[in-house]
Amino acid sequence: MAFSANFVTDLQELFRYPFMQHALEAGTIVAVIAGIVGYFVVLRRSSFAAHALSHIGFAGAAGAVLFAVSPVYGLLLFTGVGGSTMAVLSPRAAHRDVHIGTVLAFMLGLGVLFISLYAGNSSQTYSILFGQILGISSSDVLLTLAAGVIILAVVVIVYRPLLFSSLDEDVAEAKGMPTFLLGIVFMLLVAVATSIAVQVVGVLLIFSLMVTPAAIAQQLAKRARTAIMISVTIALVATWIGLSIAYYGPPYPVSFYITTLVFSFYLLVRFVYRRVRPLRADRAILQAS
Amino acid sequence: MSGNTIASEIVAARNLTAGYLDNTVWREASFNINRGEFVAIIGPNGAGKTTLFRLILGLQKPLDGNIEIFNTEPKRGNPLIGYVPQRHGIDSETNLESLELVRLAYSGKRWGFSLSPQDREAALWAMRDVGAEELAHRSLNVLSGGELQRIFLAEALVSRPELLLLDEPLSNLDLKREKDLVQLVNSVVRSRNVTALLIAHNINPLLPFLDKVIFIANGKVATGKPEEVLTSESLSALYGVPVEVLHDSRGNVAIVGIEQHHGDK
Numbered sequence: 001m002a003f004s005a006n007f008v009t010d011l012q013e014l015f016r017y018p019f020m021q022h023a024l025e026a027g028t029i030v031a032v033i034a035g036i037v038g039y040f041v042v043l044r045r046s047s048f049a050a051h052a053l054s055h056i057g058f059a060g061a062a063g064a065v066l067f068a069v070s071p072v073y074g075l076l077l078f079t080g081v082g083g084s085t086m087a088v089l090s091p092r093a094a095h096r097d098v099h100i101g102t103v104l105a106f107m108l109g110l111g112v113l114f115i116s117l118y119a120g121n122s123s124q125t126y127s128i129l130f131g132q133i134l135g136i137s138s139s140d141v142l143l144t145l146a147a148g149v150i151i152l153a154v155v156v157i158v159y160r161p162l163l164f165s166s167l168d169e170d171v172a173e174a175k176g177m178p179t180f181l182l183g184i185v186f187m188l189l190v191a192v193a194t195s196i197a198v199q200v201v202g203v204l205l206i207f208s209l210m211v212t213p214a215a216i217a218q219q220l221a222k223r224a225r226t227a228i229m230i231s232v233t234i235a236l237v238a239t240w241i242g243l244s245i246a247y248y249g250p251p252y253p254v255s256f257y258i259t260t261l262v263f264s265f266y267l268l269v270r271f272v273y274r275r276v277r278p279l280r281a282d283r284a285i286l287q288a289s
Numbered sequence: 290m291s292g293n294t295i296a297s298e299i300v301a302a303r304n305l306t307a308g309y310l311d312n313t314v315w316r317e318a319s320f321n322i323n324r325g326e327f328v329a330i331i332g333p334n335g336a337g338k339t340t341l342f343r344l345i346l347g348l349q350k351p352l353d354g355n356i357e358i359f360n361t362e363p364k365r366g367n368p369l370i371g372y373v374p375q376r377h378g379i380d381s382e383t384n385l386e387s388l389e390l391v392r393l394a395y396s397g398k399r400w401g402f403s404l405s406p407q408d409r410e411a412a413l414w415a416m417r418d419v420g421a422e423e424l425a426h427r428s429l430n431v432l433s434g435g436e437l438q439r440i441f442l443a444e445a446l447v448s449r450p451e452l453l454l455l456d457e458p459l460s461n462l463d464l465k466r467e468k469d470l471v472q473l474v475n476s477v478v479r480s481r482n483v484t485a486l487l488i489a490h491n492i493n494p495l496l497p498f499l500d501k502v503i504f505i506a507n508g509k510v511a512t513g514k515p516e517e518v519l520t521s522e523s524l525s526a527l528y529g530v531p532v533e534v535l536h537d538s539r540g541n542v543a544i545v546g547i548e549q550h551h552g553d554k
Binding site for chain 1: 346364367
């Protein structure tokens with residue numbers, strides 16, 4: 001597709017085909033959700049849980065393909081069961097990695113079994129691993145929207161207790177807050193967010209939307225809500241630009257563009273912003289004194 | 290120190306035995322802690338100091354005996370207790386404004402999304418009270434150990450508790466900051482007539498301010514005024530081996546004759 005100098009025409013062109021419409025709609029919902037949930041993932045040091053859940057989701061998707069149902073149902077079922085099992089087995093942050101690894105290994109084992117039993121072609125497996133945003137149907141978009149609305153509603157309800165228990169679990173427990181329940185709710189949020197994000201970036205690249213934007217945001221903002229907004233913005237911009245480049249530019253996988261953009265942001269913040277910030281802090285101290 | 294107030298019992302333990310399942314940590318402790326007292330809990334690692342806090346917080350049931358907090362059974366989420374645990378989820382990567390943490394400590398229990406002007410006011414008041422007002426807009430990951438302890442103290446004080454439980458707030462502080470924090474806790478205890486229980490390894494920075502000491506060692510608990518508990522006779526009886534308590538010219542004590550020393554570091 002050729003890129004013209006007229007921005008409005010280019011934008012209209014982007015929405016011309018239904019597959020692009022669906023990709024932009026689903027991509028937008030996923031970016032918003034991944035940006036929000038990702039903030040808590042980073043805050044709770046749970047990126048291994050997010051990683052494990054996406055891989056467990058792969059096993060679920062492989063099972064769904066075997067039983068000829070939409071992969072997203074397999075994803076939701078497996079990540080939901082896997083996530084709550086992890087939370088129940090390991091209510092405290094300490095030693096959680098071991099429990100997560102144990103559940104991950106078992107469920108990936110099931111995935112291997114499902115793939116070996118499946119005699120069809122492997123293109124669906126490939127799209128689950130690396131995302132297939134341009135193949136999203138209108139019913140997929142609706143399911144993504146429903147999942148997105150549920151996640152958003154749950155986050156709005158549990159925001160304050162989840163934020164506090166993520167920061168100071170022992171004090172939260174002593175204050176009588178339901179830390180165990182919050183742990184399960186958090187894992188389910190990650191499970192559902194992962195399941196829908198797999199459509200866009202795939203199992204293997206889930207970190208590009210679920211962890212990296214939030215990690216960047218945490219370096220930039222010291223207020224939770226500002227950080228969440230930045231995290232969402234980075235995920236959104238990367239998804240939109242990634243889709244646009246894939247449409248107008250070289251037709252490489254969208255997930256490749258998204259991961260590259262997010263990683264560029266990360267490098268920029270890590271090495272450029274970090275160098276600028278201490279200078280500003282010194283100046284503030286000088287002015288204050 | 291607490292003589293001019295009504296000596297109401299804040300913590301009352303009778304023949305209290307604590308532990309986990311069939312593993313008894315210490316047994317048959319009986320003591321009272323009254324309103325406005327500043328109490329240190331001293332003892333070797335693993336002696337069961339934090340276990341006592343868990344009993345008071347209602348996070349654990351006694352194996353035997355009885356404990357009452359504010360004349361009732363301990364229950365989790367008692368708003369009259371402010372707690373500073375030994376561990377926090379906050380580390381060098383936690384880029385979050387101190388004020389936000391203290392605000393969340395005030396309102397984090399409520400479901401929902403937004404923070405309110407009330408919790409901002411309460412948080413600023415608590416931070417002012419511990420001399421941490423100027424840290425309000427600084428991020429937790431740039432604060433020093435002493436500054437962080439002030440924030441944690443504000444976090445515990447924000448709901449205006451009557452009993453403060455501080456689990457090793459002095460560890461990782463240098464001598465100057467150790468002294469500053471002890472004086473700060475003491476001023477909170479005296480000005481607000483709250484009761485404070487503080488777990489520490491080194492009793493010396495606390496000695497000038499303490500009303501009571503709870504010494505936990507060897508599965509036993511000794512309680513009383515510092516001058517009663519920190520004697521060669523009392524600690525020898527506690528440990529079951531001869532122990533000597535030495536005093537230097539500045540009033541510091543050193544406990545010798547046991548593997549772990551609780552004198553000057």
